[in-house]
Amino acid sequence: xxxxPSSAPAxxxxxxxxxxxxxxxxxxxxxxxxxHLSMIALGGVIGAGLxxxxxxxxAAAGPSIVLAYAVSGALxxxxxxxxxxxxxxxxxxxSFSVHAERxxxxxxxxxxxxxxxxxxxxxxxxxALGAADVMHQWFPGTEPWMWVLLxxxxxxxxxxxxxxxxxxxxxxxxxxxxxxxxxxxILGLLAIFGVLPGTQAPGTxxxxxxxxxxxxxxxxxxIGLLASVFAxxxxxxxxxxxxxxxxxxxxxxGAVRTAMWRIALFYVGSMAVIVTVIPWSAPSIAKSGPYVxxxxxxKIPAAGQIMNVVILVALLSAVNANIYGxxxxxxxxxxxxxxxxxxxxxxxxxxxxxVLMCSAFGFLAVLFSFWWPTTVFxxxxxxVGAAVLVVWGFxxxxxxRMRRQLxxxxxxKLVVKMWxxxxxxxxxxxxxxxxxxxxxxxxxxxxxxxxxxxxxxxxTVIGLIRQxxxxxxxxxxxx
Numbered sequence: 092x093x094x095x096p097s098s099a100p101a102x103x104x105x106x107x108x109x110x111x112x113x114x115x116x117x118x119x120x121x122x123x124x125x126x127h128l129s130m131i132a133l134g135g136v137i138g139a140g141l142x143x144x145x146x147x148x149x150a151a152a153g154p155s156i157v158l159a160y161a162v163s164g165a166l167x168x169x170x171x172x173x174x175x176x177x178x179x180x181x182x183x184x185x186s187f188s189v190h191a192e193r194x195x196x197x198x199x200x201x202x203x204x205x206x207x208x209x210x211x212x213x214x215x216x217x218x219a220l221g222a223a224d225v226m227h228q229w230f231p232g233t234e235p236w237m238w239v240l241l242x243x244x245x246x247x248x249x250x251x252x253x254x255x256x257x258x259x260x261x262x263x264x265x266x267x268x269x270x271x272x273x274x275x276x277i278l279g280l281l282a283i284f285g286v287l288p289g290t291q292a293p294g295t296x297x298x299x300x301x302x303x304x305x306x307x308x309x310x311x312x313x314i315g316l317l318a319s320v321f322a323x324x325x326x327x328x329x330x331x332x333x334x335x336x337x338x339x340x341x342x343x344x345g346a347v348r349t350a351m352w353r354i355a356l357f358y359v360g361s362m363a364v365i366v367t368v369i370p371w372s373a374p375s376i377a378k379s380g381p382y383v384x385x386x387x388x389x390k391i392p393a394a395g396q397i398m399n400v401v402i403l404v405a406l407l408s409a410v411n412a413n414i415y416g417x418x419x420x421x422x423x424x425x426x427x428x429x430x431x432x433x434x435x436x437x438x439x440x441x442x443x444x445x446v447l448m449c450s451a452f453g454f455l456a457v458l459f460s461f462w463w464p465t466t467v468f469x470x471x472x473x474x475v476g477a478a479v480l481v482v483w484g485f486x487x488x489x490x491x492r493m494r495r496q497l498x499x500x501x502x503x504k505l506v507v508k509m510w511x512x513x514x515x516x517x518x519x520x521x522x523x524x525x526x527x528x529x530x531x532x533x534x535x536x537x538x539x540x541x542x543x544x545x546x547x548x549x550x551t552v553i554g555l556i557r558q559x560x561x562x563x564x565x566x567x568x569x570x
Contacts, residue, residue: 119184119422120254120440123335127258128342130265131329131412137268137357140322142402143221145362146380148322152315153306154298154366157359159315160322164354166526167323169519170483173490173509175347178330180497180504182339185423186330191485192427194492197561198554203485204424205550207327208449210478211417213471215410215453219243220460222406225399239457246411247450250418251443254335257415264408271401272357275382279364282389289390293367301370313529317536320526322358324479325409328416335419344507417449418442429557474546476539477530480523481547487520 148156174187183189185204192200223238249256278287285292298304305312333342365381368388375384379395386394422442425435434444460468494512497504509516530536 118440119335119419119437119442121335121337122253122255122440123258123332123342124255124337127255127262128329128333128336128346130262130269131258131332131346137265137272137405140324141358141361142382142398142405143380144318144322145365146376148315148318149362149366149371149376149381151307151318152311153302153371154304155306155312156315156319156366156371157362159312160319160358160362161355163316163319163323164358166320166483166519166522167326168354169510169515169522170486171326171347172507173516173519174327174330174486175343175507176505176509177486177490177493178333178343179340179347179507180493180501182334182343183423184331184334184419185427186327186334186420187482187486187489188420188423189427190489190493194489194496195485196558197427197429198551198558199485199489200427201424201429201554201557202547202550203482204420204429206475206478206547207482208417208420208424209546210324210475210482211413211420212449212452213456213475215243215413215417215449216456216460216468217472218406218409218413219453219457222403222410225403225406228399236457236461239454242407242410243450243454243457246407246414247446249411250414250446250450251441253439254441257411258332260411261408264404264411267404268401268408271397272361275386276356276360276364278389278391279361279368279385282368283364287389295367297367297370301372306371314533317526317529317533319358321479323354325412327482328412331416331419340506347507414446414450414453417453418446421445421449470542473539473542475543476536477527477543478546480526481543484520484523487516487523491516 145156148159152159174190177190178186181189181193185192185200188200188204188207191203219239219242220235222242223235226238227233227235246260249260281287282290283292307314329346330343333339333346336342361382365376365385368385369376373384373388375387378384379387380398382401383395383398386398391397419442421430422435422437422445424430425432425445434448435442436444456468456471459471490509491513494505494509494516527540530540
């Protein structure tokens with residue numbers, strides 16, 4: 092069991108990764124292998140946000156979308172480096188929730204943990220609906236809810252079984268996504284250099300023509316920056332998964348150390364290929380999506396169907412990973428006394444009750460999308476719309492405090508170190524604040540920010556009340 096530092100409040104409970112849960116039952120398993128973690132880290136970068144959501148960013152920013160993804164990519168690299176430092180020092184299934192609790196207080200762990208759990212549960216619904224829409228296009232005689240039900244049953248089943256099943260699904264999902272984006276980048280580079288049959292080197296025509304590199308000015312770049320920031324959400328799951336591997340320290344360290352080239356290659360590289368090969372304003376980008384538009388331009392047979400398969404895999408991968416991440420975060424919170432204890436039972440190394448809880452919440456959110464698409468479901472989406480920024484903010488704040496603590500008490504645990512500490516940590520915090528200010532400028536984003544802020548305030552108040560009650564209990568017990 093991971094122990095809290097000696098300076099932590101006495102009432103803080105440890106995260107049951109290596110030991111029993113709240114009912115002293117068996118621990119989580121360590122069934123994930125290094126190859127699973129490596130591919131989860133790779134696949135986590137390539138999500139539906141990249142394949143689907145990038146069209147809005149390109150429409151807003153034009154060729155400067157490359158700069159937008161580079162800037163937001165630099166921010167998430169700093170966040171992941173900080174998270175990697177803490178997770179390598181103290182691997183835990185609750186990841187940043189545990190780190191926030193140990194370094195800031197139990198209220199912080201409660202707030203960020205349950206907000207992240209809610210984020211992933213709502214994301215399960217959104218991704219399952221997206222996957223069902225793809226299947227409905229292929230089989231128009233079917234109903235979307237049938238596919239949602241099928242996907243939820245399959246991935247609830249894989250998460251209820253041994254954790255290695257989750258790892259195997261994610262391994263092959265990620266392998267397909269990595270292969271697809273790799274082939275896309277190779278074809279794009281061949282086209283850029285004019286060596287692909289039937290193509291001519293475009294040079295900088297599409298980068299500087301059609302309104303220039305900043306066709307919609309700085310405002311367009313800012314909108315593209317917002318679109319790119321949220322495309323990176325989900326990378327945090329690898330630090331949660333690492334706690335269930337045989338060598339969590341090595342797993343986290345390896346995943347974080349390769350984050351830079353993954354982000355540069357998959358996100359920034361593919362955006363650069365897209366806006367170099369075809370004009371950013373091409374109608375085909377808005378109609379078919381940027382990746383299909385490029386493949387069609389290069390006359391790749393069945394490009395649309397190929398990308399639909401890849402998008403479907405990305406969506407299903409997200410459903411699988413989000414159920415996993417939500418259930419492990421919920422289990423960690425419960426094992427630390429921050430949730431209903433009856434849900435904390437572990438069977439054969441799997442917290443099956445939290446898996447069922449998170450899957451049920453996700454499926455309920457899907458039903459809300461059918462029953463009340465513009466009210467209840469939209470409220471849920473708005474409540475977690477800016478949640479990833481809250482998570483990143485807590486990660487940075489926790490790392491600022493935990494780094495000093497580790498340097499004093501256990502410097503040997505600093506296997507992964509944040510670059511240029513504390514300067515770059517403050518830079519990351521400033522970047523998060525800047526993104527929040529940008530959200531205030533846009534009406535739709537502002538609504539999400541207000542809903543998320545309200546949800547965060549409610550969780551914080553509950554967390555503070557709980558912490559005060561625990562502190563009083565500890566004082567009375569000491570007397």
